[in-house]
Amino acid sequence: MAARAIYAPLVCTAALLLAVVVSPSAGLSLDTVREFLTREEDTIVFSLIERARYLLNRPAYDPIHLGAGPGRRLNASFAELFIxxxxxxxxxxxRYQSLQEIPFFAYRVPFTLAPPYNFTRELYPAAVFVNVNDAIWSMYFNELLPLLAKNGDDGNYAVTVDSDLACLQVLSRRINYGRYVAEVKFRGDQQTYTSLIQAKDRDALMKLLTSEAQEDIVKRRVEKKATVFGQSITSDGPIETGVNNNSGTNFKVDPSVVYKLYDQWVIPLTKQVEVEYLLHRLD
Amino acid sequence: MAARAIYAPLVCTAALLLAVVVSPSAGLSLDTVREFLTREEDTIVFSLIERARYLLNRPAYDPIHLGAGPGRRLNASFAELFIxxxxxxxxxxxRYQSLQEIPFFAYRVPFTLAPPYNFTRELYPAAVFVNVNDAIWSMYFNELLPLLAKNGDDGNYAVTVDSDLACLQVLSRRINYGRYVAEVKFRGDQQTYTSLIQAKDRDALMKLLTSEAQEDIVKRRVEKKATVFGQSITSDGPIETGVNNNSGTNFKVDPSVVYKLYDQWVIPLTKQVEVEYLLHRLD
Structure with missing residues (x-):
């Protein structure tokens, strides 16, 4: 009976989570968290470079245009339907059994393709739900995408929006990983955090979580990654390594756009996640 | 009526293609073809680096393991079902309205998410069908994947196989682009090709399509791309640019594996596509 039970369809991950106790022996440390975030930078830069291959393809984002045919739902763009x-x-x-992955839309579908898997639970169950996917969605389509893609329409909507989905997924995973960052920091100094959380002192929490020197290192590193990964490479030509050329003309994605992405959105949204998570850390 | 007709569900792309005449004014040239193939190298290397982030996760590829639960189809692995x-x-x-994209499985689904789009038809209709997706599928899972992924099982199957799909899609697009390469070469020397095609002389066609010097440049370039895109980048550390270190220990994907991928599979399979396409170029 027990063996069969793990194959039963699970329609609500949240219910499962609340029954699971955070394991103090989980392999979460400041080092593993930093390593994960650093590796995610590469994936983010790759995904932006791939999206920049395609034209803007604006009709894919317009509910009016593609909702006009017979049998088509209105009030949702092609991009939204595809995603x-x-x-x-x-x-x-x-996919969403792993707490690292959070969908942009809610699903209540059984796991018919694979059995449930007992992922490590490193987060505090009552604070797991914290995420800023709505803000990421809006930032991506309204702010970032126009900076990435050249104007034009070649009808290649499925491939284009598939590359949007790749960007959204990694940005969501990276930014909402703030829950893990906050968990590690909380465990490292429970006394200080507990008093600030009990006082609901958002400003003091934000200040405690902020390291401008560290943020500056990250922003300069992602800009450099954009120059290295976005350069044109020949068999024997020189390799462009500088970050001084910020015109973006020689790179597949303008490095200054990647700097801006981290400066204005990734880092602030991550800290927002951290603060919200902490405010629920004692629930 | 005409306006509505383009919204009618199209269930068979092939039928549509046969009715379309190749446009001689299409923007296909040796330069645009080479540019496309060179840009695809970056996408291929990115996708391999991303797959290498995850463990091998062998159960995802085993029909016995994941097919054993109730309500699950047998005789298909998780990977196959997911893809x-x-x-x-x-x-x-x-997606598959574009001739550049060929699915691994056949679908007969109407385009309910987007209206049909009139993509440029640069290929000869009777030869469009040529592809080696079965060989790519087999090569990827049996030969390449064991060289990319570290042994281990963390249950992260959906994300893992999603990254397999990204690799498969770009390898398929790159290799089956041999149809475009062959079309350009045919147009550039119709007389020579026509006589070889009429004689069904595969060996002579293969010889005519082969440039070892050019292939060598490509192989060295993709190896170099693996070293540049797969290095670890710090904010101010030196950037590794050499291709001499083939141990693969410092790179996210062993550059020699990428060299081998092109040497043993991508280039030979592309030429196989070229020859098959040409053999149908006068049908």
Whole structure:
């Protein structure tokens, strides 16, 4: 009976989570967290470079244009419909069993493609739900995408929006990883954090979580990654390594856009996640 | 009526293609073809680096393991089910209207997410069908994947196989682009090619299509891309640019594996596509 039970369809991950106790022996440390975040930078830069291959393809984001045909739902752009359906497949495949992955839309589908898997639970169950996916969605489509993609329409909407989904997924994973950052920092100084959380002192928490020197290192590093990964490479030509050329003309994605992404959105949103998570850390 | 007709569900792209005449004014040239193939190298290297982030996760590829639960189909691995369902969504979204994209599984789904789009038809309709997706599928899972991923199982199957799909899609697009390469070469020397095609002389065609010097440049370039894109970058540390270190220990994907991928599979399979396409170029 027990063996069968783990194959039963689970339609609500949250219910499962609340029943699981945070394991203090989990392999979460400031080092592993930093390593994860640093590696995510590469994935973010790759995904931006890939999106920049395609034209803006504006009709894919316009509910009026693509909602006009017979049998088509209104009030949702092609991009939204595509991402909803792609996420539904990934949900069926168990992607969102991992707490690192949070869908942009809610799904209540059984895991028909794979059995449930007992992922390590490193987060505090009552604070797991914290995420800023709505802000990421809005930032990506309204602010970042126009900086990435050249104007134009070649009809290649499925491939284009598939590359949007890749960007959204890694940005969501990276930014909402703030929950893990906050958990590690909380464990490292429970006394200080507990008093600030009990006082609901957002400003003091934000200050405690902020290290401008560290943030500056990250911003300069991602800008450098954009120059290195976005350069044109020949078999024997020189390799462009500088970050002084910020015109963006020689790179697949303007390095200053990647700097801006981290400066204005990734880092502030991550800290927002950290503060919200901490405010629920004693619930 | 005409305006409505383009919104009618199209269930068979092949039927549509046969009705379309190749446009001689299409922007296909040796330069645009080479530029496309060179840009695809970056996407291929990125996708391999991303797959190498995850463990091998062998159960995802084993039909016995994941097919054993109740309500689960047998005779198909998790990877196959996931890729089938993901491709079906992309097919609904019109991805395979573009001749550059060929699914690994056949779909007969209407384009419910987007209206049909009139992509440029640069290929000869009777030879469009040529592809080596079966060989790519087999090569990827049996030969390449064990060289990319570290042994281990962390249950992160959906994310892992999603990264397999990204590799498969770009390898398929790159290798089956041999149809475009062959079309350009045919147009550039119709007389020579026509006589070899009429004689069904595969060996002579293969010889005519082969430039070892050019292939060597490509192989060295992709190896170099693996060293540049797969290095660890710090904010102010030196950037590793050499291709001499082939141990692979400092890179996210062993550069010699990328060299081998092109040497043993990408280039030979592309030429196989070119020859098959040409053999149907006068049908």
């Amino acid at each position: 909803r359906e792609s996420e539904a497949v990934q949900s069926k495949a168990g | 089938r369902e993901s491709e079906a969504v992309q097919s609904k979204a019109g």
